[in-house]
Amino acid sequence: MALVESACSHAGVTTTELTAILQVGDAEPLRNKNEAAQVIDPAKYRKLGD
Numbered sequence: 001m002a003l004v005e006s007a008c009s010h011a012g013v014t015t016t017e018l019t020a021i022l023q024v025g026d027a028e029p030l031r032n033k034n035e036a037a038q039v040i041d042p043a044k045y046r047k048l049g050d
Contacts, residue, residue: 030036
């Protein structure tokens, strides 16, 4: 919560005025098990799910 409060303070808004925070990054959704098998990451991340 401190990060949200800091961002609000920096933007000049209150936390009650905040409607959304967009997180951007290098996320790539997996569509099927074949794609999961080809991911070059630790095996613990090679599963489908929410």
